[in-house]
Structure formats: C-alpha cells, structure tokens
Amino acid sequence: MHDDPLSTPLQFLKGVGPRKAADLSRAGLTTLEDLLYRLPFRYEDRSRMQPIASLRPGMRAAVLAEVKTANLVRTRRRGFVVFHAVMADESGAIRCTWMNQAFLRDILVPGLRVVIFGDVKLDSSGLHFLNPEYEVADDLGGEEEHVVPGLRTGRLVPFYEKTGSVTPNMQRRLVRAAVDGLPDPLPDPLPESTRERLALMARREAMVLAHFPDAGATVEQLNAFRTPAQWRLIFEEFFLFQIGHAWRRRSAGAEVKPFVPLVNDRVRESAARVLPFKLTPGQKVALREIVEDMRRSAPMHRLLQGDVGAGKTIVALLAAVVAMENGLQVAFMAPTEILAAQHYANIARLLATSRFRVDLLTGSTPAAGRLAVETGVSRGTTHLVVGTHALVQEGVTFRKLGFVVIDEQHRFGVAQRAALRAKGLCPDVLLMTATPIPRTLALTEYSELDVSKIPDLPPGRKPIQTRVVAESRREDVYRLVRHELDAGRQAYIIYPLVEESEKVDLKSATEMAEHLQAEVFPGHRVALMHGRMKQDAKDQVMRDFAAGRVQILVSTTVVEVGVDVPNASVMVIEHAERFGLSQLHQLRGRVGRGEWASHCILLYQAPWTDDARERLKALAETQDGFVIAERDLELRGPGDFFGTRQSGLPRLRTGDLVRDRDIMEAAHREARLVADTGTLTPALQRYVDHRWQAQFGLIEVG
Ligand code: ADP
Numbered sequence: 229m230h231d232d233p234l235s236t237p238l239q240f241l242k243g244v245g246p247r248k249a250a251d252l253s254r255a256g257l258t259t260l261e262d263l264l265y266r267l268p269f270r271y272e273d274r275s276r277m278q279p280i281a282s283l284r285p286g287m288r289a290a291v292l293a294e295v296k297t298a299n300l301v302r303t304r305r306r307g308f309v310v311f312h313a314v315m316a317d318e319s320g321a322i323r324c325t326w327m328n329q330a331f332l333r334d335i336l337v338p339g340l341r342v343v344i345f346g347d348v349k350l351d352s353s354g355l356h357f358l359n360p361e362y363e364v365a366d367d368l369g370g371e372e373e374h375v376v377p378g379l380r381t382g383r384l385v386p387f388y389e390k391t392g393s394v395t396p397n398m399q400r401r402l403v404r405a406a407v408d409g410l411p412d413p414l415p416d417p418l419p420e421s422t423r424e425r426l427a428l429m430a431r432r433e434a435m436v437l438a439h440f441p442d443a444g445a446t447v448e449q450l451n452a453f454r455t456p457a458q459w460r461l462i463f464e465e466f467f468l469f470q471i472g473h474a475w476r477r478r479s480a481g482a483e484v485k486p487f488v489p490l491v492n493d494r495v496r497e498s499a500a501r502v503l504p505f506k507l508t509p510g511q512k513v514a515l516r517e518i519v520e521d522m523r524r525s526a527p528m529h530r531l532l533q534g535d536v537g538a539g540k541t542i543v544a545l546l547a548a549v550v551a552m553e554n555g556l557q558v559a560f561m562a563p564t565e566i567l568a569a570q571h572y573a574n575i576a577r578l579l580a581t582s583r584f585r586v587d588l589l590t591g592s593t594p595a596a597g598r599l600a601v602e603t604g605v606s607r608g609t610t611h612l613v614v615g616t617h618a619l620v621q622e623g624v625t626f627r628k629l630g631f632v633v634i635d636e637q638h639r640f641g642v643a644q645r646a647a648l649r650a651k652g653l654c655p656d657v658l659l660m661t662a663t664p665i666p667r668t669l670a671l672t673e674y675s676e677l678d679v680s681k682i683p684d685l686p687p688g689r690k691p692i693q694t695r696v697v698a699e700s701r702r703e704d705v706y707r708l709v710r711h712e713l714d715a716g717r718q719a720y721i722i723y724p725l726v727e728e729s730e731k732v733d734l735k736s737a738t739e740m741a742e743h744l745q746a747e748v749f750p751g752h753r754v755a756l757m758h759g760r761m762k763q764d765a766k767d768q769v770m771r772d773f774a775a776g777r778v779q780i781l782v783s784t785t786v787v788e789v790g791v792d793v794p795n796a797s798v799m800v801i802e803h804a805e806r807f808g809l810s811q812l813h814q815l816r817g818r819v820g821r822g823e824w825a826s827h828c829i830l831l832y833q834a835p836w837t838d839d840a841r842e843r844l845k846a847l848a849e850t851q852d853g854f855v856i857a858e859r860d861l862e863l864r865g866p867g868d869f870f871g872t873r874q875s876g877l878p879r880l881r882t883g884d885l886v887r888d889r890d891i892m893e894a895a896h897r898e899a900r901l902v903a904d905t906g907t908l909t910p911a912l913q914r915y916v917d918h919r920w921q922a923q924f925g926l927i928e929v930g
C-alpha cells in the first residue's frame with residue numbers, strides 16, 4: 229500500500245537526518261507506522277501544577293515557576309559540577325540541584341518560566357528537587373497558568389521502551405511531529421461496519437490520544453490500557469490478526485471433500501455396539517458437533533478440548549466408526565510410543581467384534597511388521613491405523629484416508645500435522661488436547677479451528693486430594709503410600725528430568741527405586757522407567773504396572789501424558805517445585821481414574837521460589853484444568869505456555885495476550901462476522917494477501 233501515509237520513511241520527519249534515521253532503523257523504526265504503533269508502555273500524570281508551598285517530602289510533583297537565581301558550582305572533586313537554581317511561584321520558593329549538567333547555565337536563566345517535575349526531597353537545609361525534569365514554559369505554547377501541555381511535563385506524559393540510542397525525549401518529540409503531520413482523516417484498515425458496530429474512535433484521533441492523552445483520560449485508565457484510544461488501537465491489531473485467520477478458514481471451508489460420510493441407522497448401530505458405557509452429556513454434545521462437521525462437504529478442522537480423564541478417546545473412536553462405516557480409513561496419531569500402544573490396545577479391544585481391522589505403526593515396529601502394516605494401509609484392508617509420527621513418513625500411503633485424529637496435539641509440530649493431513653483426501657481433522665488451553669490462546673493459536681469442549685468427567689470419579697508436603701516429612705508420605713498399597717492400590721513416584729542435569733536426575737531416580745525396593749517397600753514390587761530405556765523395556769514395565777504385577781512405578785515424566793491405569797491411587801511428585809503448572813496437572817491426572825479416592829503429593833525441597841510456591845498452591849486449590857491453564861498463562865506468559873514448539877503465536881506490537889484477553893475475544897467475533905459476509909474491502913483483501921503473515925511473523929501452516 230504505497231498510498232498509505234504511515235509507510236513514509238522516518239527520515240522525512242522534521243528533525244530526522246540520515247544519521248538519526250540510521251539510528252532509528254537499527255532500533256527497528258523505519259517508517260511512521262513503526263514509530264506510531266510503538267505505544268507508550270506507561271504514563272505519568274504530570275498535569276497538575278502544585279503550588280510550591282504545598283510540597284512535602286516524598287511527593288512526586290510538578291510546579292510552574294520562575295527561575296530566580298542560578299549558579300554553577302565546582303566541587304572539590306575534579307571535573308564535578310553542581311548546578312543550583314531557586315525556583316519560585318506566588319506561594320513560595322524551592323531549590324533545585326542538577327549534577328554534572330553545566331549546560332543548564334545557558335538554559336535556565338533567571339527570569340525564565342519553567343515546569344519542574346520530580347521527587348521532592350528533604351535535607352538539612354530544607355526541601356529541594358534533585359535532578360528534576362524541566363521544560364521551558366515559554367516553549368510549551370500554553371497560555372493558561374495551571375495546565376500547560378508540553379511533552380514531558382504539565383500533562384499526562386508518555387513513557388516509551390528504550391529504543392537504541394534514541395532518548396525518551398527525542399522519541400516524544402518524534403512522535404509529536406509524526407502525529408501532528410498525519411492527514412485527517414487517516415485511512416483506516418477497519419471496515420466501516422465494524423467501526424460503527426463497536427463505536428470505535430477514529431484512527432487518527434486514537435493515535436494522537438494514545439501517545440498524548442488529553443485530560444479526558446485518567447492515568448489509571450491509561451496504565452491499564454483501557455482508554456478508548458488504546459482500546460481501538462489494540463483492537464485494530466487483534467482484528468487484523470483475526471481477519472487473516474477468519475479469511476483462511478472461510479477459504480478452507482470452500483474446499484470440498486470427495487467423500488462425505490452419511491449417517492444412517494446402520495452407522496448408528498455400528499457405533500453403539502462399540503460403546504462400553506453411557507456417554508456423559510459433554511461427550512454427547514462434542515460427538516454431535518464432530519459428526520455434524522463430518523456430514524458437511526467442507527473438511528472438518530476441529531479441536532476437542534477436555535480435561536485429563538474427560539474421555540476424549542471414545543468420542544474420537546465413535547467418530548472414527550462413522551468414517552469407517554462410510555468406507556474411509558482413519559489415522560490416529562499419538563505423540564509417544566507408550567500412548568500409541570495404549571490407544572492401540574484400547575481401540576483394538578473395543579473394535580474386536582467389529583469387522584474393522586486395526587494396526588499399530590511406530591518407530592519401533594520391526595521392519596517385517598512395518599511392511600505388513602504399510603501394505604494393509606495402502607491396500608485399504610487396514611481400516612484404522614494408530615501410530616506415532618511414524619505415520620507421516622514417506623513409505624506410508626493410504627488408499628482412502630478420510631479422518632485424522634491427532635491426540636495431545638500440542639506436542640506435534642505444525643509440519644507433522646500438515647504432513648499427515650496431506651496423505652488424505654481433504655480428510656476431516658480432529659485435534660485433541662488434554663492441556664486445557666486458556667481461551668485467549670485458543671483464539672490465537674487455534675483461531676481457524678472450531679472448538680468442542682467436554683466440560684464434565686465420567687461419573688463416579690472421586691476428587692483427588694492434593695497436598696503440598698515438605699521433603700522433611702517424607703516418612704508421612706511413605707505411610708500414606710503403604711496404606712494405599714495394602715488396600716490393593718498402586719502408586720506412581722515421579723522424578724523431574726531436566727535436560728541439563730539429566731544424568732544426575734537419572735541417577736537419583738535409579739537410586740531411589742533401589743532404595744524404595746530394598747528398604748521402604750520390600751514387600752511390594754518397585755519398577756523404574758525412564759526415557760533412556762529401550763522401547764520394549766519401557767513397554768514391559770508399563771504392561772507390568774497396568775496388570776498390577778508392579779505396585780510402585782518410579783518414573784521420569786515419560787508417564788506424563790495419557791497413561792491410563794485406573795487402579796493407581798497415589799501420585800507422588802518429587803521436586804514438584806521444578807515442574808510447570810500444566811505439567812503437574814497432567815501428572816496428577818494419572819490418578820483418580822478409577823473408583824477410589826486418590827492422592828497427589830507434591831513434595832518440595834527448600835529453597836523454593838515464590839513462583840514455585842504459587843504454582844503448587846494453585847494446583848492444590850483446584851482440579852479444574854481450565855482454571856489451572858489460566859493461572860499458568862498468567863504466571864508464565866503466552867510464550868512459555870506451550871513451550872517452544874508452538875509457532876502460531878503472533879508477534880504483537882500494541883496488544884498483550886494476557887492483559888487484553890477481552891479485546892482478543894471481541895476481535896475474534898468481529899473478524900468471523902466480517903469474513904462470513906464473503907467479501908473484504910479491497911484494502912483488507914490486499915492486507916490479508918500480502919502483509920498479514922509477515923506482520924505477525926507467522927509460519928505457513930500449509
Ligand atoms: P482423556 O480425555 O484424558 O484422553 P480417556 O479417553 O483416556 O481420557 O478416558 C479416561 C478413562 O475414562 C478411560 O478409562 C475411559 O474408558 C473412561 N471413560 C471415558 N468415558 C467414559 C464414560 N462416559 N463413562 C465411564 N467411563 C468413561
């Protein structure tokens with residue numbers, strides 16, 4: 229858009245020569261747009277001028293005064309100078325001192341009117357300002373005595389993040405010059421209908437007021453980023469982000485599946501035969517939404533969210549039966565071999581009496597078995613294949629892949645998801661996650677997806693008692709474990725495995741397992757599992773634990789996701805202070821899966837950080853994964869919430885995903901509304917086609 233006035237390079241701004249332009253550009257500021265969309269991160273109220281007589285020590289105050297006397301004093305330390313001035317208004321006088329600013333002698337000359345702003349201090353000779361900010365009142369252009377809007381005093385003053393070698397005042401001056409030079413009205417990327425519906429402030433006015441607020445805004449509103457001007461600019465950014473997603477979603481919706489499943493009585497009966505229990509109301513709603521999508525001609529892109537143990541697998545399987553009854557193949561991808569094996573065992577059992585053939589394909593499937601599975605998949609004699617990322621490898625081709633389920637999808641890279649989808653014929657895709665995702669992040673990361681949520685748990689689940697226990701009370705914990713084991717239950721004891729100290733941790737997990745076996749629980753069987761073990765050794769341990777041959781499983785976090793042993797009723801987490809909140813929640817979800825009351829013990833070792841204390845407290849207080857996810861987002865911020873795998877988080881310049889959740893919500897709604905009308909304004913269309921991806925730093929999702 230070269231007609232865009234904001235694309236003007238900063239060097240055309242008054243006071244910016246080639247040298248300063250280069251400085252600015254090194255700091256990431258090249259155009260007016262770069263400069264203006266870097267909003268102040270904080271504001272200070274320097275608008276009220278105080279009579280000097282009313283000043284008290286400790287105040288942060290602004291006064292409008294006249295310079296009475298001024299002198300530069302050399303001190304005994306060589307080269308060290310102090311500039312003293314006395315300022316007076318009608319109510320009184322006050323001293324000001326500046327260290328090492330000899331040039332002030334030429335500026336603050338007696339008789340001049342200035343605004344002084346700073347902290348009022350008290351010393352042996354009375355009140356004074358030390359190194360205050362000043363602004364020459366005659367430069368301010370104001371006539372009134374009491375409110376003189378300048379740039380850094382006498383008003384609500386903006387503060388900017390430091391930008392390279394650009395000083396705060398220079399930035400204020402640049403921004404002032406930039407907003408003053410903006411055409412009126414300023415072209416607006418937001419559609420007129422949106423602006424009217426939400427009664428948004430005009431773009432130019434918002435720009436001016438976000439940088440140089442007028443008296444209509446309070447400093448509290450400003451620092452909460454909720455003045456109409458700030459709201460509008462943040463909304464603008466979020467809307468542009470969301471419109472890109474909404475438009476792509478609409479375009480994807482125009483794709484047509486070659487085979488659209490039918491649902492008739494035969495299909496329903498087939499699904500009912502597979503179902504071992506009654507679905508919860510939440511499962512029913514989710515299943516209905518999924519099947520409705522499947523019956524549409526556009527491919528499904530849906531995220532199924534449900535807390536750990538909510539029963540997502542059966543919902544996905546029932547949908548898979550619908551696909552298979554319609555002659556389509558199903559791929560079911562899990563992030564780990566253990567999880568894939570468990571899904572496979574489960575699904576094979578449930579489908580045992582059906583006519584559908586189920587296979588498992590993982591990295592450790594031996595070559596011969598692998599060939600057999602690949603043949604079955606390519607000929608179509610295998611109806612459902614469960615696997616790890618091995619499913620997306622080259623040798624695997626499907627005859628008629630129509631439905632893809634991706635479990636614990638946040639563990640997969642975008643590329644793997646896309647690769648699996650590409651093996652199908654515009655397949656329906658169902659993503660599942662048991663890491664409940666805070667609503668704003670869902671709106672960001674999964675903006676193009678439709679979301680189903682299972683809010684309830686299957687009946688009969690007993691709440692898990694969670695306690696935070698100091699290492700020094702380890703004996704109490706063993707007593708509890710023994711009590712459970714004696715009642716026939718099983719226990720997990722989890723060790724963190726932090727990469728940098730992998731060896732040490734592995735050693736402590738190994739020693740712990742030996743110690744527990746030999747000295748603490750000699751009458752029970754203890755087994756050890758960790759990520760460095762061979763796959764078949766891990767599988768063997770898991771099988772022994774699931775069958776009850778092992779009562780205590782000492783493990784690193786490899787059991788974190790999805791493992792289902794209903795008889796286990798105790799989860800002890802060693803060094804709980806080292807785990808993230810969502811991970812702790814996942815681990816805790818390994819118990820409480822049967823009919824027994826369960827316990828989760830968070831053992832911590834001092835010293836722990838305040839953050840760690842907060843995390844453990846939050847976990848003990850609630851079992852609602854969505855509440856925990858929101859807390860986790862607040863504690864860790866959006867970048868860390870998913871870890872490094874995520875690529876869908878946008879690069880933002882005005883908005884904040886935690887602070888501005890409500891605005892993201894509004895932008896999401898509005899963008900879908902606009903996209904669903906089927907046309908964009910020419911400017912928006914150009915934006916979505918050419919600039920959207922680059923602006924938000926997004927990787928192509930494919
Ligand atoms: P998640 O949502 O964490 O993947 P799963 O699908 O593994 O949960 O289900 C957890 C456990 O609950 C499984 O043992 C499953 O068989 C059981 N389950 C799921 N739905 C129901 C239900 N409606 N009634 C009884 N048990 C159920």
Ligand code: MG
Pocket residue numbers: 540541635662790
């Ligand atoms: Mg699961």
